[in-house]
Structures are given as structure tokens and as C-alpha cells.
Amino acid sequence: MSALESTYRRLLRTYPPTYRREHGEELLGTLLEASAGRRSPSLRETAGLIGGGFTARVRAVTHHPMSWWADGLHLGILLIALANLAMDLAYAYPQPWNGYTPWVIGSLVLTVALVRGWLWVALPLALALAFPTVGGPLLGTGLRGVLAAHGPVYAGPQTWFLVVQYLTMTVGLIALALRPSRELRRRSYGWLVIPLAVWASTHTYTSMTWTVRPILEILMLAAGVWATAAARDLRWLMAALIFVPASIGPDTAVALVGSGSPTPDATVTWGIEVGLTMVIGLMALRTRRPQA
Amino acid sequence: MRAMSEPTYFILASLLDGPLHGYAIIKRAEEQSGGRVRLAVGTLYGALDRLADNGLIAVDREETVDGRPRRYFTINDDGIDAVTQEAKRMEQAARIVVRRRPGTVTP
Numbered sequence: 001m002s003a004l005e006s007t008y009r010r011l012l013r014t015y016p017p018t019y020r021r022e023h024g025e026e027l028l029g030t031l032l033e034a035s036a037g038r039r040s041p042s043l044r045e046t047a048g049l050i051g052g053g054f055t056a057r058v059r060a061v062t063h064h065p066m067s068w069w070a071d072g073l074h075l076g077i078l079l080i081a082l083a084n085l086a087m088d089l090a091y092a093y094p095q096p097w098n099g100y101t102p103w104v105i106g107s108l109v110l111t112v113a114l115v116r117g118w119l120w121v122a123l124p125l126a127l128a129l130a131f132p133t134v135g136g137p138l139l140g141t142g143l144r145g146v147l148a149a150h151g152p153v154y155a156g157p158q159t160w161f162l163v164v165q166y167l168t169m170t171v172g173l174i175a176l177a178l179r180p181s182r183e184l185r186r187r188s189y190g191w192l193v194i195p196l197a198v199w200a201s202t203h204t205y206t207s208m209t210w211t212v213r214p215i216l217e218i219l220m221l222a223a224g225v226w227a228t229a230a231a232r233d234l235r236w237l238m239a240a241l242i243f244v245p246a247s248i249g250p251d252t253a254v255a256l257v258g259s260g261s262p263t264p265d266a267t268v269t270w271g272i273e274v275g276l277t278m279v280i281g282l283m284a285l286r287t288r289r290p291q292a
Numbered sequence: 293m294r295a296m297s298e299p300t301y302f303i304l305a306s307l308l309d310g311p312l313h314g315y316a317i318i319k320r321a322e323e324q325s326g327g328r329v330r331l332a333v334g335t336l337y338g339a340l341d342r343l344a345d346n347g348l349i350a351v352d353r354e355e356t357v358d359g360r361p362r363r364y365f366t367i368n369d370d371g372i373d374a375v376t377q378e379a380k381r382m383e384q385a386a387r388i389v390v391r392r393r394p395g396t397v398t399p
Contacts, residue, residue, distance in 0.1 A: 023337070023361075025360045025361055026314070026360060026361045026362060026363060027314075027333060027334075027337060028360065029315075029357070029358070029360035029361075029362060030313075030314040030315045030318075030333050030336075030337075031333045033315040034315060034318060034333055044330070044332050045332050045333060045334070047332065047334075048331075048332025048333060048334030048335040048336075049332070049333070049334035050334070051334060051335065051338070052332075052333075052334025052335060052337060052338045053334065055338045056338065056341070059341065059342075059345075230338075
């Protein structure tokens, strides 16, 4: 096997396994024909394969039997859980065992269950986590006092931040459980790299976390724009419509009622997130145009 | 109707004379576009998959060459309609400019 063929085989790993099994050898033959006389792939072919592999993966997602709205709802809930886990992990550092440990374990198991599509693990766990989160602020200080030791934040705007997020996750999971087919997509454990990377970049619960989180959210929404442009499917719009309001809505509401004021950074972040969601919507609506 | 992208146009146009395999489409599109459209292999197969999903082309047959499979793609009626409409749109747009005498400017 030539060095060129080896390189192409490695690049073809950007395609989903099913696609590689069906068409990998054909693509390889065409690549070798198109690269006759070369010893290494051109930048154009390399970019084409990486883009083509991503597109094939995105298109494979749309061929899943799960309906677009349910898959988008599931993805939106997963994004909320991933973003929360990125912050929750900070509570397990530097002392892994402390008063917040049950909350962190709950957040981790909920996220793993959502990644793997274990609906009947995720739903009761989301309810269990939502009860102290939502119940505390809504039902009064008595319940809050009892359960506060197991939750990270129970005062100020962050309370409502968590309330909206856990309500969204719980109601969304109930909607998914009420479908005739309760199957959820099983995603790769690789999704867990996202919160771990954020946690590793911060180590402690500092203002750095609040810098990394918006960047992470914007990157995920940008990936949603690319995926929607490649597949012309509504599921990423659904996910963004679940994730963005749950992410920026509470802070926006607090700012609007006058008990807080958004910083310029936060305003820019919200603007970018809303703008990217609108771009996803525009991309999703352009479904009938044949493109190369 | 929105304009078709140039690569899509030349992929469909390359199939008007009969079924072709991937590398032949790349060569034909490059020739017919005067060298402007040089399709990367990953881009080409992504476009072929999308055009097949949209019902504009289909797989005509599959052969094995040097131990590797090779699909031949054919354009169908919807594909011929789409590329023909695009050609007419471009012709109409071009006529506005080409029919003018050189050097004339409309006040």
C-alpha cells in the first residue's frame, strides 16, 4: 500500500463506518485516479474529504427512524445537560467528596443517560434533580433549606437559570416518553469530551467557567448551522430553539424586569446565539435547492 | 426559483450524454467548464448523494475495476428538467448583456 493510499484511508475515517463499508473503496479508487503522480493529498482533496465526511455523518443522522422533532428535542435537552455538567464538575474539585457530590454524580449520570439514549434512566433522574431545583424557589425556604446542601446554587438569578433548564429538560423528557415509539438515538461517549474539556480548562468554579461556556455554546450553534446547511433538516433548529432560550432566557428575563443588568459581553453573546439560531432557521427552510 | 450552484450545474450537464462514474464526472465537468470547476472527490460524492436523494440522478450500474467497485450515475427526467431550466435562466440573463452593441450605455 502506497503512502498516498494510507493517507487517504486515514482521511476516509471522517466518514461514518456504514458509509465507508458501502462506498469507501470506490472513493479510494477515485481519489487515487484523481491524484495520479502525487505523493501526498492536495489541500483541496483533504478539505473535500473532511467536509464530505462531516456531511455524510450529518446525512446519516437524518436517516435515523426517529422523527426530526423528537431527535431535535433530545439533542436540545442533551446540550443543556452537557453545559450544566461542564459547570457541575467544578464542584468535585479539588475535593471529590463533599456536600455537592450527589448533585455532581446525578448530573453526570443524567448526561450519560441522555448521550446513550436511556430514556428510563434520564427521566426519573431529571425529575429527581428538578424537584429540589424547581421546588426550592417555588415552594419556599423550608424545602430549600432541606435540599440546599445537594444543589449548587439556590439564590439570585442563577436559581432561575437552573429552574428554567431543569423544567425544560423534565418536560421535554416527558414529551419524549409519551411518544408511541420511545426509542432515543444512541450517541457516542465522545460527547462527554465537551464538558470534560471545559472543566479541564477551568479546574475551579471561577469566572473562567462563565467565559468558556458562551464560547462552547456559540461553537455548538455554529456546528448546527453547518449541519443544517449540509442536510437541510429541521432537527438542529429544534435543538437550538430548546437550548438557546433555556440558556439565555433566565438572565434575559432578570435583566428585563430590572433586578439585574446584562453586561456588554453577555449582550454580545445573546446576540450571537440568537443570530446563529436564526441562521439555522433560514438554512432549514431552504430545503429544496439541489447543491454541490 | 433559486439559482443552481455552478458545480451542481456541471455535474448534471456532464451526465446528459450518458452514465458516467465519479472520476469521469470530475474530468467532464472540468473540461466543460473550461477548467473553472475542479471538483474534489469528497465534494463530488457528497453532491452525488444529495442529487440522488433529491431524485435528480440515480445509480445506473456498478462495475468492479482493479478490484474496486465503481458506480455509474445517470441523470433522470427531473434532473434534465432542472439543468435545462437553469441553462435557460442563464441564457436569458446573458442575453441582456450580449445583445447590446459594444460600447453602448443605456442612459
